[in-house]
Each structure stands twice: as structure tokens, then as C-alpha cells.
Amino acid sequence: MARAVTPQRxxxxxxxxxxxxxxxxFPIFWTVxxxxxxxxxxxxxxxxxxxxxxxxxxYTAVNQRSDYLLHFWNSVVISVGSTLLGLVxxxxxxxxxxxxxGRRTKDILMWMLSTxxxxxxxxxxxxxxxxxxxxxxxxxxxxxxxxTLINLPIIIWMLYTYFREIPGEILEAARMDxxxxxxxxxxxxxxxxxxxxxxxxLLNIILAWNEAFWTLNLTAAKAAPLTAFIASYxxxxxxxxxxxxxxxxxAIAPILIMGWFSQKQLVRxxxxxxxx
Amino acid sequence: MATTHARAAARLMISPSVxxxxxxxxxxxxxxxxxxxxxxxxxxxxxxxFAGIENYQYFLTDPxxxxxxxxxxxxxxxxxxxxxxxxxxxxxxxxxxMWASGIWRILVIAPFFVMPTxxxxxxxxxxxxxxxxxxxxxxxxxxxxxFDFLAQAPLLSIIGIVSWxxxxxxxxxxxxxxxxxxxEQIEAAEMDGAGALxxxxxxxxxxxxxxxxxxxxxxxxxxxxxxxxILVTTNGGPGNxxxxxxxxxxxxxxxxxxxxxxxxxxVVAIILANIVAIFLMRAIGKNLDA
Numbered sequence: 001m002a003r004a005v006t007p008q009r010x011x012x013x014x015x016x017x018x019x020x021x022x023x024x025x026f027p028i029f030w031t032v033x034x035x036x037x038x039x040x041x042x043x044x045x046x047x048x049x050x051x052x053x054x055x056x057x058x059y060t061a062v063n064q065r066s067d068y069l070l071h072f073w074n075s076v077v078i079s080v081g082s083t084l085l086g087l088v089x090x091x092x093x094x095x096x097x098x099x100x101x102g103r104r105t106k107d108i109l110m111w112m113l114s115t116x117x118x119x120x121x122x123x124x125x126x127x128x129x130x131x132x133x134x135x136x137x138x139x140x141x142x143x144x145x146x147x148t149l150i151n152l153p154i155i156i157w158m159l160y161t162y163f164r165e166i167p168g169e170i171l172e173a174a175r176m177d178x179x180x181x182x183x184x185x186x187x188x189x190x191x192x193x194x195x196x197x198x199x200x201x202l203l204n205i206i207l208a209w210n211e212a213f214w215t216l217n218l219t220a221a222k223a224a225p226l227t228a229f230i231a232s233y234x235x236x237x238x239x240x241x242x243x244x245x246x247x248x249x250x251a252i253a254p255i256l257i258m259g260w261f262s263q264k265q266l267v268r269x270x271x272x273x274x275x276x
Numbered sequence: 277m278a279t280t281h282a283r284a285a286a287r288l289m290i291s292p293s294v295x296x297x298x299x300x301x302x303x304x305x306x307x308x309x310x311x312x313x314x315x316x317x318x319x320x321x322x323x324x325x326f327a328g329i330e331n332y333q334y335f336l337t338d339p340x341x342x343x344x345x346x347x348x349x350x351x352x353x354x355x356x357x358x359x360x361x362x363x364x365x366x367x368x369x370x371x372x373x374m375w376a377s378g379i380w381r382i383l384v385i386a387p388f389f390v391m392p393t394x395x396x397x398x399x400x401x402x403x404x405x406x407x408x409x410x411x412x413x414x415x416x417x418x419x420x421x422x423f424d425f426l427a428q429a430p431l432l433s434i435i436g437i438v439s440w441x442x443x444x445x446x447x448x449x450x451x452x453x454x455x456x457x458x459x460e461q462i463e464a465a466e467m468d469g470a471g472a473l474x475x476x477x478x479x480x481x482x483x484x485x486x487x488x489x490x491x492x493x494x495x496x497x498x499x500x501x502x503x504x505x506i507l508v509t510t511n512g513g514p515g516n517x518x519x520x521x522x523x524x525x526x527x528x529x530x531x532x533x534x535x536x537x538x539x540x541x542x543v544v545a546i547i548l549a550n551i552v553a554i555f556l557m558r559a560i561g562k563n564l565d566a
Contacts, residue, residue: 005373013374020369021383024443028386030410031398043408046417089296092289100286108294110561115301117553119501121522122542125529126307149300156293210391212504217530227504231393234400234508241402248394259389260382267452271490275449 035245042241058246068247075225077140079208082147083201086155094159099168112153113272120213131218138220147208155200158269162196199265202258209255226251311539318533331540343516344524347431351520352499356492358439363446371454388444392504399437400426400509430510430518437505446491453487493556500549521545
């Protein structure tokens, strides 16, 4: 039985939530708004809100000036590439642990998790030197490898928690009904596994897209994804707020949209299934 | 009733992941340990003689280490306090009956998806800049002197930026936990005459305990490694005022090219992170049994 709530109370709650939400979201809103201003309007005091000459010149300028598209493409290749590679390695492992659990399954899972606790900076020097030796510095391949290994434990864990929820009896039932292995996999298992796999992919693309330790330390001009490219704005020349805003807006928009779709999975993925 | 055959297949399916992670963990770890006992600077080519504990001695007695250790603690604890307290309040708020709750939740969660370099640069330039930032405009409108956040209160400013990024995470997880709270329990307490405060104190808080523990432990793992935010805002300065352990090791290794000292610092960081990790693993491991 839901407790009765007066409309006034509900309106008050809504108003407070709207104000708090707007405050927290404000820096993002302001960045997007500034990206449509001229550089002079971007730093105007008092700040201009909506009554300015909306312009797309910053987007054009950013795209022309600094190979923005190359860095955007690097981000796409690195985040999608590392996620798919991770998936290929993780699906069999998670599958086996969920459906053929052994005595050591739990230990293996916990050990995999523990590799995630290794602070990146602790292995910065050897990875940097290895990459230099192997010619992997400032290459997309190098970053795909590192990000795959970093996120592999999360991918395995997420898949494992999803796969474990698929009831094994359904497989047996299908087998009894005369389904062969191929039919079993294609018609019974896959449809049940796909949503979990999609959530896993989504969350890991987000994590890889925003990763900002290895991408900053292992890339220079060529393979730098957006995280590293945006960092180059930290030593600005002249007026740059509007251009910074345009570059930032393009960098965060795709991931913001994906993130909003994956709110629920986010909790599960980031807490390793400890909170659902 | 897995057969021996199935077991063998399972082992085969798991092994690529295990081998890769084992390599990823052991190879760099051994190299870090090895480098940490060598006198090895990339700027000085030639021999890399055995140095014993010299690098550790240098790293641990460097005044910058003490500063960085304290800064790391202040940063981690500061952000934890802000995000746990703020996250609990936000979760309580969003858990109330209201219209369009999905929209407000989306607004609150959004900062989590902003890449660290973007949020750091946006805060640094468009808000905290002492001349052109919004805060400067606001201070001027109020007749106050401009305040150079990142120069005068660098660590506090970084705590602010990082808290903004992690507040959504704490909120989201605490909200999820709150929504799984049994409403009948609350109603029963209400009928027994428990006030709103004691309901919160004796039902909600204990229920949130586990979720809060998970938030604290996971955030700690990430917060020990805050890097990009410092790199693009203050470069660890002024002086060492905003240098944390991660940034100090980065500076030793890739700015001063001292592989030996950087590696010794890396080993120290690994040991510190492991202490946190042990507690985290216990919390998560408990859940695995359930």
C-alpha cells in the first residue's frame, strides 16, 4: 500500500529536485551554451545567457584547427576496439564459470578482481619502457591492449553476474525437447544472454572512452584520443573558452547519451554485482 | 553434474583470461620491483648498477613524499565525505514521490560521464579562473575581491572538482540500495510511532550500510589514483601543494626520468592500494556467497 502524498508535498519535492538537478548539471549546460558563443561573449561580464548571436564557428574552428576528427576517431577505435576484444576473451570465461562452476571458481573471480586493484601508477614505468621497446608508444594498438587488460576483470564480472541468472533448467528442457547444441545456443542461450552482453559493452565503452591515465601517458600526437587532446587545452593561447567548450561538448555528448541509457547497469557493473 | 569432459572444456575457456591477467599483473610487477633496486635514470645512459634500498630511502625521505601522502589522504577523505554525505541526501531526495523524477535523476548523474580532462578544464577556466571565470564574475557582482581558487586553495579546488565527478556514483548506488528497502518495514515503524528521524536512523542507515561500504571502497581505489584532474589544473603545484602520490610518481618517472625512484614509488603505491583492496575484497566476497 503506497502512502498517501499530498500534491503540495509532491510539488515541493519536485521543485527541490529540479533546483538541485539544475545546479549539478549547470557546468555541463554552461559548456554547451558557451560553445555557441563568440570568444568575446564567452568571457563577457556579466555573463550572457541566451541573448547572443548563436554561432557554429567554434565547431568549425575546432574541426579545422587540430585534426579533431582524428582524435575523435582514435577515441572510437580505442574504446570500441578494447571492449570488443575484451568481450571475445571474456565471454567464454564468464560462460564457463557461470554454467560449469568448480570449487575454485570463486577464488578465480576474486583474484581477477584483485588485478583491478593494482594502481596503474605502480606499473607505469615498466609499461612505458616496454611500449617504447616494442614501438607501441603513441599507437592505437598499444592503447587497445592496455585498456582491454584493464577492463577485462569488469567485463568478466559483469557477464558472470548476468549469465548466472540464466536458469540452467531451460537448457535441459530444450535438450529434452530434442534441440541439438547449435539450436540450444542460437535459440535458447543467445536471446537470454544478449541483453547482459549489451549492457556490458555499453558500460565498458564509457569507461574506456573516459580513461585518462594511460591515454595521457602513452600517447602523443598520433594516437591521442579525446581525453589527451582536450588536455592540450590546459596551456591556452589567447581567447579559447568557446573553442574549448565546443571541443568538450563534442567529446562528452556521445558518452553522455550512452550513459543515460545504461544507468541501471552502471550500478551493477561498477560494484561488481555487490549492489543491484 | 558437470562431466569431466565439461570441466576440461570449461578450463580451456577460462585459461585465456587467466593467462592474460596473470601476465598483465606479474610481468610489470616484477619489472617494477627489479627497477626499484637499480640506479637507473633515462637521462644518464650507461650502467644501471644495483642500488639496494637507496631509491626507497630517497623516495620515502623526500619531503615531497610526506606532502604527497598527506595530500592523497586529504583528497581521498575529502571527496569521500562530500560524496557520501551529499550522495545520501541526494538519494533521499530522489527517493521521494515527485513528478518527472527520471529527468532530475539524469541531471544529477550526468557529471559521471564527463571525461576527467574535460571536467577539470571546464572548472579551471570557465568557473575558477580569477579573471574570466563565472565565480570571479559572481564575486565581483557581490563586491568581493577575486579569488584565485587553483593558486590559493589548489587542493580544496581539486577536491571540489573530483567530488562533482563522483557525487553521481555515490548517489546512484545509494539510491539503488534505498529503493530496495522494504516499504512495509518503514510503515510498520511508522505505525509503532517512530518519527521520521528515528526511522532514518534505525532503518534506512543500517540498510544503506553495505552499499555505503561498497561506495567508500570503490571510490577509494579510484581516488588514490586521481591524476588527470591534477595534471591539467595545477600540475601538482604551486610547489607541491596539490601533488598526490600518483602525480609524484608520474613526475619522478616521466618528467625527471628517474626509473629507479619512480619504480620504488610505484611499489609503495601498490602496497598502500593493497591495504584498501583487502577490505574491498572482503566486502564483495561476502556478497558472492549470498
